[in-house]
Amino acid sequence: MSLDAPAVQRLRLDYAKGEPLRFVSHLDMMRLWERACRRARLPIAHTQGFNPRPRIALACPLPTGVTSRAEKVDLFLTTRMDPRETLRRLNAVLPTGVEVFGVAEVALTEPALMSLPATVEYQARVEWDGPAADLEARLRAWLAQDSVMRQRERKGRAGEYDLRPLVEHLWVVGQSEGRFVVGMRVKSGPQGTGRPDEVLKSLGLWDSARGLERTAVMLG
Amino acid sequence: MSIVSDLEVILRDVEKPGRYTGGEWNSVVKDWESTPVKVALAYPGTYEIGMSNLGLMILYDILNRQPDILCERVYAPWLDMEEGLRRAGLPLYSLETRHALTDFDIVGISLPYELNYTNALTILSLGGMSPLAAERRPEDPLVIAGGSGAYNPEPMAAFFDLFVIGEGEEALLELVRLYAEWKRGGGAASGRPPKADFLRQAARIGGIYVPALYAAEYHADGRLARTVPIAPDVPARVVKRVVPALPPPPTRLIVPYIETVHDRAMLEIQRGCTQGCRFCQASTIYRPVRERTVDEIVRAADEMLLATGHEEISLVSLSSSDHSQIEHVVRALAERCAPLGVSISLPSLRADAFSVRLAEMVQTTRKTGLTFAPEAGSQRLRDAINKKVSEEDLLRTAEAAFGTGWNRIKLYFMVGQPTETDEDVEAIGDLVRKVVAVGRRHRGGRAEVSVSVATFVPKPHTPFQWEALVDDETLRRRLDILRRGLRVKGVQFSWHDPGTTLLEAALSRGDRRVGAVIYRAWQLGARFDAWGDAYRPEAWEQAWRDAGLSPEFYGRRPRDRDEALPWDHIDIGVRKEFLWRERERCRAATPTPDCREGCVGCGVNAALPLAGGTALCP
Numbered sequence A: 001m002s003l004d005a006p007a008v009q010r011l012r013l014d015y016a017k018g019e020p021l022r023f024v025s026h027l028d029m030m031r032l033w034e035r036a037c038r039r040a041r042l043p044i045a046h047t048q049g050f051n052p053r054p055r056i057a058l059a060c061p062l063p064t065g066v067t068s069r070a071e072k073v074d075l076f077l078t079t080r081m082d083p084r085e086t087l088r089r090l091n092a093v094l095p096t097g098v099e100v101f102g103v104a105e106v107a108l109t110e111p112a113l114m115s116l117p118a119t120v121e122y123q124a125r126v127e128w129d130g131p132a133a134d135l136e137a138r139l140r141a142w143l144a145q146d147s148v149m150r151q152r153e154r155k156g157r158a159g160e161y162d163l164r165p166l167v168e169h170l171w172v173v174g175q176s177e178g179r180f181v182v183g184m185r186v187k188s189g190p191q192g193t194g195r196p197d198e199v200l201k202s203l204g205l206w207d208s209a210r211g212l213e214r215t216a217v218m219l220g
Numbered sequence B: 001m002s003i004v005s006d007l008e009v010i011l012r013d014v015e016k017p018g019r020y021t022g023g024e025w026n027s028v029v030k031d032w033e034s035t036p037v038k039v040a041l042a043y044p045g046t047y048e049i050g051m052s053n054l055g056l057m058i059l060y061d062i063l064n065r066q067p068d069i070l071c072e073r074v075y076a077p078w079l080d081m082e083e084g085l086r087r088a089g090l091p092l093y094s095l096e097t098r099h100a101l102t103d104f105d106i107v108g109i110s111l112p113y114e115l116n117y118t119n120a121l122t123i124l125s126l127g128g129m130s131p132l133a134a135e136r137r138p139e140d141p142l143v144i145a146g147g148s149g150a151y152n153p154e155p156m157a158a159f160f161d162l163f164v165i166g167e168g169e170e171a172l173l174e175l176v177r178l179y180a181e182w183k184r185g186g187g188a189a190s191g192r193p194p195k196a197d198f199l200r201q202a203a204r205i206g207g208i209y210v211p212a213l214y215a216a217e218y219h220a221d222g223r224l225a226r227t228v229p230i231a232p233d234v235p236a237r238v239v240k241r242v243v244p245a246l247p248p249p250p251t252r253l254i255v256p257y258i259e260t261v262h263d264r265a266m267l268e269i270q271r272g273c274t275q276g277c278r279f280c281q282a283s284t285i286y287r288p289v290r291e292r293t294v295d296e297i298v299r300a301a302d303e304m305l306l307a308t309g310h311e312e313i314s315l316v317s318l319s320s321s322d323h324s325q326i327e328h329v330v331r332a333l334a335e336r337c338a339p340l341g342v343s344i345s346l347p348s349l350r351a352d353a354f355s356v357r358l359a360e361m362v363q364t365t366r367k368t369g370l371t372f373a374p375e376a377g378s379q380r381l382r383d384a385i386n387k388k389v390s391e392e393d394l395l396r397t398a399e400a401a402f403g404t405g406w407n408r409i410k411l412y413f414m415v416g417q418p419t420e421t422d423e424d425v426e427a428i429g430d431l432v433r434k435v436v437a438v439g440r441r442h443r444g445g446r447a448e449v450s451v452s453v454a455t456f457v458p459k460p461h462t463p464f465q466w467e468a469l470v471d472d473e474t475l476r477r478r479l480d481i482l483r484r485g486l487r488v489k490g491v492q493f494s495w496h497d498p499g500t501t502l503l504e505a506a507l508s509r510g511d512r513r514v515g516a517v518i519y520r521a522w523q524l525g526a527r528f529d530a531w532g533d534a535y536r537p538e539a540w541e542q543a544w545r546d547a548g549l550s551p552e553f554y555g556r557r558p559r560d561r562d563e564a565l566p567w568d569h570i571d572i573g574v575r576k577e578f579l580w581r582e583r584e585r586c587r588a589a590t591p592t593p594d595c596r597e598g599c600v601g602c603g604v605n606a607a608l609p610l611a612g613g614t615a616l617c618p
């Protein structure tokens, strides 16, 4: 295995990040993947230069505090690997709560995962006294607004931004564990990312929200 | 207990929630119901620092290897988490299976540092029991302590049923076995023998100190008169435990999710140190020196890298350059690590050209910085503290380092050491300027020397255990001298004054009565005393007043040769006469050679059972 060898194959893995990792951040996930690939002894390619980094890329950063059934990671390899074998080797060295369930080969020339705009869906269980129809009405009323201004801190500075255009849809999924499940479809990408906790906060549903989870990521 | 969903709400509002969720790769989760003996090991500091404590990792590994024992981890919750748990009425829980501390048979707390003593009390209280041993219920766990703080157990004696003095690899297992037997014999059922009975049996295990079986007596002027056993069959002095040969190191190290202080694989290549620096507690309490062989180290490194996937491996020891085979070790590891993209770190290098060569062997791509610790500026003071670095050594080291491509050297010094004068402190500036000049010659404007200065705190079981902490006025004057002397281009001077030096000095050499101060300060809100944003000086001031004691009495008072010391009944193998002789040699600025060159008679080889081991004593 040589650090300078060029990448000859790119594998895109679908994985789940479960309850035990709810509070593991995006950056921490990056480190987790690097270490898991080393434990699995995968021939990961490295960036060139003074400080070579493993070529591993994650899609749409998952906010800390959120689990996911729909994460993606790209691995660049210096030797061709059988995708199924890669999946098997990784699952053997991943901590409980991370599971790879899909793998596909992607052309080396395709754009980077991070650069792709995406549509992302989340779900959360919320408390709601009253019929589902009332909750649906609340969601519809939120969507009917022209703008929903929210505060955000960026590089230590407070600023305002409009959350409304980042949200495509809100709906009631059903009921679970005595709570209603609310679904959200938001944008993620260079033009702006809709944060699911912000959506729930502006709906007044955050305090009772539990089990916030990303359920789908649609690239492009 | 349905901690989980309540926890989610607490955790989403605390800083670094990943500290409290466990589930890391290589953490060991055993079946709670079917494992009879349950031990929690706690670290009284943050997760990020505690996860870097190799001692706890070793014990976690040993205990979890036993089929009938499970061992889980607990770290001190940061202020926000403590508040969140208290508000929700939730107990402090173990990371592996989220059980409250009171569900365990034994709770062991490591005491690595005086300034996190109060956190040990938080752990016990938030875990569901009284921090005071005398007030705990019979059904509460056995609460034990170990680590370097246990070498003067007296200030913390009120909070623990017993202390493990010395290395825990064998002693802890013997203790847990004895406890399991006692429990099987009905110890935990109703009508069992009282815990006192178990403690008396435990006191017969080598290295186990049961404070309730000893009494401290004082002179009218407040000085300690003696500490004596008050029960039959209890040793007058507790001799520290050592393992004659180091057992194989743990290799399935827990891999944290969040970034920790030493986020790398830690491989202990040697225990103990023969340099004999007189200020250093590690130098005496961890004697004798034992090395691991090259084969053992390489095998462990291979296993460790495969088991953890870490990108860096750190060779742990008090003085890496002293390992007799260090060159072979480094060469063999470098060969294996380079193709894997794994880097090697070699902390605690001696200041000599040999060490630069070692550093050269491991730093193939990046040359970030090299760290050395001359500790004093003048040759006289270095002789007095027995730090075996000459100016020539240091300049040659700088020559070698800057000459082979390093841009930065970091130097550690201490002020406030015994016999130190203003001239000694001025000499730090002179020395640093010479190092900078070497750097300039090789690296031009890129050369950087960072100088980090700490205040010397006298510690138990060292030749300086009788000395006073430097007074504030002298300290301030010497800092001014330093600041003036180090105002040079290319020098970064860092001086960390947390305002806790006197507290550290008092706790470190305190007696049993100091326990009341710690307890009171904790009640008044003292937590994480080493952290500037958490430290509550007013809580401590009031606690000292309430107890009718003063930190100056413990920290700033020089002791006579014949004064009874609170840790006299703790026997580290190194004789008190040897320590006094070293103190006298300090006064005369006479160095004592490294005992690898010949035994200097500290006494450890006669006091401890080393036969058949790998100890380097004759």
Ligand code: SF4
Binding pocket: B274, B287, B288, B289, B595, B596, B598, B599, B600, B601, B602, B603, B604, B605, B606, B616, B617, B618
């Ligand atoms: S007994 Fe002698 S060789 Fe062993 S640690 Fe003490 S001084 Fe060194």
